[in-house]
Amino acid sequence: MIPKPSFDEKVQLDNVQDLGRVLLCVRHEYPSRKLVLFKSDVAEAYRQMPMHPWWQARQVVSIGNRRMVDRANVFGRCRSGNIWCAFMSLVLWIAVYIKSLVDMLAYSDDTFSWEFADEITWYEPYQCMFPTKQAHLLLLWDELHIPHNCLKQINGSPLNIIGFDVDANLMQITLSAERRSALVAGIRDFMSVSSARHRRPLRQFQALAGWIQWSLNVFPLLRPGLSCLYAKTRGKTNPSASVEITVALCDELTWLANHIECASGVFMLESLAWRPSDADLVLFTDASSDGITFWSPALSMGFHAPLPNIAATIFFWESLAVVSAIDWASRLPTPVHPTRLLIHCDNTNTVDLFNTLHAQPQYNSLLLYAVDRLLESKIDLRVVHIAGSANGVADALSRRQGDRALALHPGLTIFNFIPPRDALGARRS
Template sequence: MDNSSKPSICTASSISLTHDPLPDVPPHVQNDPIINDTLHAHSSLFKAVMPINIDRFQYLLREHPNQPFVLSVCRLLREGFWPWAVTDSNVSQYPLTWDAARPPPTLLEEAQFLREQRDEELEKERFSEGFGPDLFPAMYSMPIHAVPKLHSDKLRLVTNHSATQYSLNSMIPRESIRGVILDGIPALGECLLHYRCIHGNSKSLVLWKSDVSQAYRHMPMSPYWQLKQVTTVDGICYIDRCNVFGGRGSMRIWTAFDSLVLWIALVLLHIDQFNYVDDNFGFEEEGCVEFYQPYNAYFPSNQTKLLRLWDDINLPHKCRKQEYGHTLTIIGFQVDPNLMTVTLPSKSLTKLIRSVEDFLVTSTTSRRHTLTEFQQLTGYINWSFNIFPLLKPALSNMYAKMSGKTHRHAGIYLNRAITSDLQWFVHHVHNSDGIHLFQTLAWSPSDLIEDSHRDEFALVDASGSGIGLYFPWSHLGFWSELPCHTPTSTIYFFEALAICAAIHRIHFWRTASRFVQRLAILSDNTNAVHAFNTLKVTPPYNPILTSAIDIMIEDRLQVRVDHINGEDNQISDALSRGHLHKARLLDPKITILHFRPPRDALGAVKK
């Protein structure tokens, strides 16, 4: 079962190849007389602030295949970005001016942090000068918070663009900002495996990681949007001129720019690397280093090339955020390219479990959480799938419950299905050692050995009358009638159930002291194959996945599911239809047994 993404070396760069030019300010906004009066009357408050050497940046992109996209990004670096906001159809719903600013925080540490951030932003001219306690016409002010950085005890300034019924984020359709795919641990793992396949284990590797300093803040916003980015500190209003951490379109704005930087790095400078928002990382053979003069230090060659590229286009960075070593913490996970492991530290493991348990315990009285709380937990659990890829079904019912909901503070009922899924997730995480081996990804069905005691091969099928399993190497066939009282009667359900049943048959063989380590399963149903390769299904099918995964984890069974044409799947097809005589004709050595599909895969409550 291939649960990792394909090696992409620069996944986010695909955006620069496939996306249309970025949006301009809508005409009705540009032509609004009140907006223009405020912009003209207080013009000193508004300007595009950013450090990038745009001319050099655009020159390096002269051979990029998507020039309309390049030109739009470069133009908006000069003029300021519009964050995909749609206001024309909602103009009657939103007031002309809206002040959602809140009093200063009561904690002295947070209040002082906000003042220090304000002073820093003023020094860099990313904040305008203060203009008093009151908003001018057409302005919006959103609350600001000091929150801990991810995987850190340090604070980050966040403007809450989702606050109140007139939030800025509510103006930005979610479909407008979809499409950003980040390189995670699975992508790094597959490329490490590819390297080891070619070069073996004789060479020691080092990992490197480089971060852009204050990445989002280097992107200027259009003055027409700056009007809505008023920040209030100690009762005084300031225009925030730049992209903020907390805007719905903020990540895509940054990624639009960064994808072009990554294209330069990959295509022009041949720097093999990965990208996770502003977190750039890669690996290199130990000893392959270059001297980087500004920091008076040696770094891995590719890391040095990337730093020089950032200098070339004037993209700021700091020495303390440039790391390398035999092991390195990448997006919160400790990666060792020589042991080929990725580990979730015990402290992080405990924190993850406690967050899910607190979510469940807190809901025991009201049985409800807000949409925001649902989204925060799903994001946290999604991050953990870098090391627990088999546990993706844990979010099936949560996603279904959130579907179609937009009011961030409205309560969502925590039903039994969600509770069961989250308890299932906690159970497996709690019993895990937090270590993921990259080697478990390094095989395909073609790698199996027929006479190996550790490998097995199965073909499965379902028909309108039954389910068939066929293990050709063992000349074993199994058939079953379709079970009653299933969540759905679609053929897709029974085809997926057949795959799950094959995994359970391997589990039963352990009673005969045969411990299969790798199992390849072929099915002629593309939907069922897709379900087991993505581990993402709608709730009626989710018990099939969790049932199979329970066995895979308990038995340490590695599974790959692939597609086979129907005409090549005749024996399991005959078994599924109860045509046992035909199956014996096709394989004279076959032994045919009756079986019952696993009960918990039908949605029954687990013991």
């Protein structure tokens, strides 16, 4: 009667990365003011939504000879979340555009945001002070007859929001050691299937994917560790269907678990804030049928490599050029070692690859290697698009046209290099 929602129909919930971007804007505008976070919870949120009478017939509960109709929205059905979030989206619209409560975010039944620490207001029903924005939100809920309980209306900094400790003044998000250990144990347990066929039901794949996806709020660079997991579940709908755990999947999950195990669990929001003009090192990359290349205008150094002897597309070569640039920059000595690396590339697919960190399995080895180098060298990366007409030096180098490259940038020194073999993954000969 109500089909399972497709990806495009699913509600995109706010997360702590969204909150982080909001806090960065606030901190930029008010660098010295102390902030406080708050989180407000609706009581029995899903149950506040009445269901259509035709659907109520599917929610008859039998106890002995008695039949009782559940007339409210039930948690756990495929559309339950959509129904609640559609209603809550309207409530947030009223909060933002009618009540002028800016930067309101929501994750299911939790609404969260920030307020200046010295802005507090007395909320009469609970006989206590709340951050002004939170108090006004509760007054809106009262006006709309949305129920809530005092114990679920919390505030402070740091504050736990959807499982993460967020500090609005230190500008950091932390995943506790206990939660990190539980996630690592869950990943390793998932791989340790004793059956000969090495399989698990689809629902377990989906549950692990959701758990890991949640952790990416603190470990955004580890997204490539989900490539095989997503590929194994794509297009499958039967939650009981048996899905094979392959060697490639285990390799990616092991890579993911090892990084989470060694990580501090702290994500600094400042790493999201820098602009291209703040970069310590700027590189340009390109690829052609004659080779791959990157170069540094500031250092007047260009690098060219012939294409490895493997079958691949131009997209792969363009991406390998970016990975090679990252590899070279990550090994620079301290005086010129960058903390913020900006790479210009004229291939839009490659730019998207490094901005989303999501690739098909055949390209994922490039991302895995790049992330390894970024984490080890503590470099923040931005890859941005540049028009091909403005990428003349890199284009000339990729085509072995040294004279044209020197004419465009006099004083350029050109070197040969070998692309990192580990980035080629299964393509290596």
